Amino acid sequence: MPLLEVENLAKTFAGGVRAVDGVSFSLDAGETFGIVGESGCGKTTVAKLVMRLIEPSAGRIRLDAVDLTALGQRALRPHRHKLQMVFQDAYAALNPRQTVGAAIALPLRVAGRSHAESRAETTRLAARVGLEGTLDRFPHEFSGGQRQRIVIARALALKPKLLVCDEPVSSLDVSVRAHVINLLGEMQRELGLALLFISHDLSLMRRIAGRVAVLYLGRIVEIADRASLWAVPRHPYTQALVSAVPLPDPVRTRARHRIVLRGDPPSPVNPPSGCRFRTRCWMAQEICQTDPALREVAPGHRAACHFA
Amino acid sequence: MSLLQVEGLTTRFQGDAGTITAVDGISFTLDRGETLAIVGESGCGKSSAALSLLRLVPAAGSARLDGRDLLALGERDLLAVRGGEIGMVFQEPMTSLNPVLTIGEQIAEALHAHGSTTRERARVRAIELLGLTGIPDPQRQVEAYPHTLSGGMRQRAMIAMAIACAPKLLIADEPTTALDVTVQAQILELLRDLQSRLAMALLLITHDLGVVAELADRVAVMYAGRIVETAPAERLFAQPLHPYTAGLLTASLAFEDSSGPLTEIPGQPPDLAALAAGCAFAPRCPRADARCRIETPLLRRESDRAVACHHAVA
Numbered sequence: 001m002p003l004l005e006v007e008n009l010a011k012t013f014a015g016g017v018r019a020v021d022g023v024s025f026s027l028d029a030g031e032t033f034g035i036v037g038e039s040g041c042g043k044t045t046v047a048k049l050v051m052r053l054i055e056p057s058a059g060r061i062r063l064d065a066v067d068l069t070a071l072g073q074r075a076l077r078p079h080r081h082k083l084q085m086v087f088q089d090a091y092a093a094l095n096p097r098q099t100v101g102a103a104i105a106l107p108l109r110v111a112g113r114s115h116a117e118s119r120a121e122t123t124r125l126a127a128r129v130g131l132e133g134t135l136d137r138f139p140h141e142f143s144g145g146q147r148q149r150i151v152i153a154r155a156l157a158l159k160p161k162l163l164v165c166d167e168p169v170s171s172l173d174v175s176v177r178a179h180v181i182n183l184l185g186e187m188q189r190e191l192g193l194a195l196l197f198i199s200h201d202l203s204l205m206r207r208i209a210g211r212v213a214v215l216y217l218g219r220i221v222e223i224a225d226r227a228s229l230w231a232v233p234r235h236p237y238t239q240a241l242v243s244a245v246p247l248p249d250p251v252r253t254r255a256r257h258r259i260v261l262r263g264d265p266p267s268p269v270n271p272p273s274g275c276r277f278r279t280r281c282w283m284a285q286e287i288c289q290t291d292p293a294l295r296e297v298a299p300g301h302r303a304a305c306h307f308a
Numbered sequence: 309m310s311l312l313q314v315e316g317l318t319t320r321f322q323g324d325a326g327t328i329t330a331v332d333g334i335s336f337t338l339d340r341g342e343t344l345a346i347v348g349e350s351g352c353g354k355s356s357a358a359l360s361l362l363r364l365v366p367a368a369g370s371a372r373l374d375g376r377d378l379l380a381l382g383e384r385d386l387l388a389v390r391g392g393e394i395g396m397v398f399q400e401p402m403t404s405l406n407p408v409l410t411i412g413e414q415i416a417e418a419l420h421a422h423g424s425t426t427r428e429r430a431r432v433r434a435i436e437l438l439g440l441t442g443i444p445d446p447q448r449q450v451e452a453y454p455h456t457l458s459g460g461m462r463q464r465a466m467i468a469m470a471i472a473c474a475p476k477l478l479i480a481d482e483p484t485t486a487l488d489v490t491v492q493a494q495i496l497e498l499l500r501d502l503q504s505r506l507a508m509a510l511l512l513i514t515h516d517l518g519v520v521a522e523l524a525d526r527v528a529v530m531y532a533g534r535i536v537e538t539a540p541a542e543r544l545f546a547q548p549l550h551p552y553t554a555g556l557l558t559a560s561l562a563f564e565d566s567s568g569p570l571t572e573i574p575g576q577p578p579d580l581a582a583l584a585a586g587c588a589f590a591p592r593c594p595r596a597d598a599r600c601r602i603e604t605p606l607l608r609r610e611s612d613r614a615v616a617c618h619h620a621v622a
Contacts, residue, residue, distance in 0.1 A: 038488035039459075143576050144350075173349035173515065173577065174559045175592075178570035185569060200488065203561035207570070230565070244493035246518020248560040250541045253521045260497055261490045263444070264458040 001065065002026035003194050004050070004162055009059035011045050017268050019045040021218035023059075029161065032188070032195040034209030036202060036241075040265055042218040043198045047166045050196060051085050052076060063162065081111060081158035086184075088167035090147035094139040100126065100150050101135030107157045125153040129183060145176035149183060156187055163188075166198045181208065202245045206230050214238050217268055217276040220294060222308075224301035234303040237277045275305070283307050309375070310337035311476060311509050312361075316369035319356045325581035330356040332533035333369065335607075338477070343503065343510040345524035345541070347517065347556075351577055353533040354513045358479050361511075362390055373477065392422045395470030395508075399482035401462035405454040411438070411465045412450035418472040437468040442498055460491035467498065474506060481513040496522050517560045521545060529553050532578050532588035539613035547622060549615040552589045587618070595619040 004027040011020040020042040027033045035043045048054045050061055052068060061068045063082060071079070084107075087093040094103055101122050108118040126132055129149040131142075139147055148168060155163060165184065169177040185208070188195055199205055205212055206226065213223040214235065222235040233239045240259040247253040261280045266272055272279045274289040281288070287306050294304040319331035331353040338344045346354045360367035361378060363386055371378045373393060381389065390396075398404040406414055415437055416430035425433070431450065438446035441464040454462055463483065470478060480499065484492040500523060503510050512523055520527055520541065528538040529550065537550040548554040558571040575592040578584075587605050590596040599618055607616040 038490065145576070174517075174556060175349060175573035176576070178559050178572040182569045182572065201561075202489070203563040206563055207561055207566065227565070230563075240490055242563075244489045245563045246489070246492070246516060246522065247563060248517035248521050248545065248557060249562065250521040250524075250545055253518070258493060260493050264460050264491060265488075 003029040003031075003064060004196070005060070005062040006046075006050065007060040007062075009046065009049055009061065010057045011042075011049055011054065012057045015269065018218050018271065019268055020049065020056075021271075023213075023215070023218070023220055025213055025220065025223060027162070027194050027196060029194055030188070030192045031211070032197055032209045034197045034199065034205045034212040035215055036199060036205045036212055037215035038200060038265060040217070040268055041215040042268070043200075043215050044166055045218075046215070047085065047164045047196065047198050050162075051083060051164055053085075081107075082160050083162040083164065084155035084158065084160040085164040085166065086148070086151050086155050086168045088170055090144065090151045090171075091139060093151050094147060096139055099136050099138055100131065100142075103139075103150060104135075104154045104157055107154060111158055121157065125157060126150075128187075129153045130179075143176070144172050145179055148172065148180050152180070152183060152187070156191065156193075159191060160193065162194045162196060164196045164198070167200070168197075169204070170199070170201065177204075202241060214241070217265060217271050219276060219304065221277065221305070222301075222303045223294070224298075224303075228298060228301045232298075234297045234301065234308040235277075235305045236281050236283050236307075238303075277305075311340045311342075311374060312338040312511075313372040314361070314369070315371075317357060317360055317371060318368045319353070319360045319365055320368075321356075321365075323581060328580045329533050329583075330580065331360060331367070334528075334530070334533075334535045336528055336535065336538065338509050338511060340476070340509055341503070341507050343512060343523050343525045345512040345514060345520040345527045346530055347514055347520050347527055348530035349515055349556075349577055351580065352530040354515075354530050355481055357530070358396075358481050358511065358513050361479065362394060362396060388422065391418050391470075391475075392473045393476050395473070395475035395478045397463070397466050397470045397478065397480040397483045399485050401459065401466045401486075402454060404466060405462060407454055410451050410453055411457070411468075414465075415450075415469050415472050418469050422473045433472070434468070437472055438465070440471075440502070441465070441468045442494070443468070458491075459487055460494060463487060463491075463495055464498065467495075467502070471502060471506060471508070475508060477509045477511060478503070479511045479513070482515070483512075484519060485514070485516065492519075499523065517545075517556065529556070532580060532583060534588070534616065535607060535614075536589065536617065537613070537615045538607075543613060549613070549620040549622065550589075550617050551593045551595050551619070551621060554621050555592075587616075595621075 007024050009023045012018050037043045049056050104122045105118045169180050213220045222238045240261050243259040275292050278284040278288040292304045292306045294302050297303045297308045315335045316333045318333050321328045348354045359365045412434045415434040419430045435446045435450050443449050443464050484495050524541040527541050527544045528535045531552050537553045555573040578588050586601040590600040605616045605618050607614045
């Protein structure tokens with residue numbers, strides 16, 4: 001049975017922005033599942049919904065067979081420790097007036113651990129993420145990569161089963177990014193963690209996620225295992241994304257065929273009818289005015305396109 | 309003669325922790341129509357170098373554009389160069405554009421500043437420029453305010469402003485960093501297209517080796533305020549000589565099937581307020597020895613490339 005099951009999840013914000021519009025996926029224990037897409041596609045909203053940081057407009061989220069969407073905030077509390085989150089901006093995610101030690105200890109204290117127990121566990125966690133002896137220091141004394149490691153230590157304090165990572169390395173330099181990604185991988189193996197990994201970075205996604213969903217204007221347009229998705233993307237949007245990935249290799253990048261899409265993604269306030277990608281799609285026909293279903297196009301590979 | 313000849317460019321800032329040398333005596337040249345990418349991570353001094361050329365931050369050394377030293381120009385001449393002979397595109401178009409002026413008014417501003425032109429002529433030229441940068445329906449968009457445009461369209465408008473006076477040199481500081489990958493592809497294509505049409509030189513400032521690979525003829529890699537390696541793009545990617553360049557390349561993901569841990573560059577970028585003697589990269593370098601911690605390596609030239617390392621790779 002999957003660890004996390006998301007069914008027909010939807011979120012409409014005030015003003016009619018349909019940020020997430022019927023998203024379904026599941027995630028096994030210990031697995032890394034990626035959601036990739038561009039700004040405004042709804043990927044961060046999915047992350048916040050899974051965390052119940054915001055309330056869904058429709059749909060179900062089940063963790064360990066418990067329907068989280070059916071629980072009120074108080075009833076949800078005993079389940080909170082199972083899912084934790086790492087945010088994009090580690091500086092904003094840490095209280096500037098709280099020491100590193102207090103930040104990492106907070107979830108332990110909230111969970112009712114004794115002061116001594118929290119202190120010991122906090123020391124162990126800080127050492128585990130490579131920041132021993134820094135518990136009395138403040139967030140501004142650390143570099144971006146170090147801050148993200150503090151956030152990871154805090155998120156892992158209660159030994160969650162699922163870690164939701166929303167662009168955890170997007171604001172980090174290349175040379176530092178690898179530390180954070182490798183640390184997440186190590187923690188995943190040690191704790192049997194499942195990762196819901198949200199990113200716009202296709203190269204990173206290809207490297208770390210076993211299964212990936214591609215999101216466009218609040219909907220999954222393609223979902224598949226890593227091998228199948230990147231080798232043979234079926235949806236035109238995924239094809240365009242793949243063809244636009246910057247490659248650190250002038251020979252390869254200048255030789256390849258690139259699909260340059262017209263225009264920008266339309267506004268989620270007023271998305272196109274039918275296939276939401278049709279306004280930018282070079283294959284669009286009349287049939288695309290009707291909504292394409294997300295259907296199986298190869299074993300374990302689904303795409304929402306009439307021509308996939 | 310090169311279009312731009314920079315020698316010993318140095319930029320210092322006064323901080324709480326003392327003086328910080330953001331750009332530490334860098335030298336480079338840029339030919340007409342050529343694209344030079346200055347690549348490096350946060351705090352390496354690449355943006356400060358770009359701002360120094362336009363004297364948007366105080367700098368020492370010399371920077372000759374067509375033989376005239378930009379760093380010695382009087383205020384009046386300087387104003388003529390900014391937005392005239394040199395155009396600049398910034399990373400964040402929303403904070404660089406004036407929110408209370410229409411796109412057309414902002415382009416017209418540049419045109420008026422560099423030669424008297426009538427309102428009507430400026431408007432016609434603005435529409436032409438918007439069309440040139442691929443903004444759909446330019447007759448209508450010329451009246452648009454920045455907040456009504458998408459990120460990609462705003463960056464196009466910024467580029468239209470920057471090229472309004474047909475500059476010889478366009479400086480683009482992280483022009484696609486704030487953009488999505490499909491929009492980034494459009495802007496890179498636009499820059500390439502405009503450059504060849506207008507025969508501009510392009511000084512590209514970026515942290516992204518993917519963007520470098522797309523556009524650059526030559527590359528200068530910066531670390532802690534200095535150029536540590538410079539080479540033609542293809543040679544740099546095929547065979548990096550500086551251990552930092554080599555590290556950056558292996559740490560950059562190549563969009564391919566592979567698993568296992570990512571290659572790390574150990575340690576942290578240096579604190580510019582407390583730089584130790586010797587090579588700034590030594591504390592993170594797998595090849596560093598005692599000499600590297602004492603003696604700062606100078607940029608040694610070999611045919612069309614140069615490297616500042618006592619133990620260059622290969």
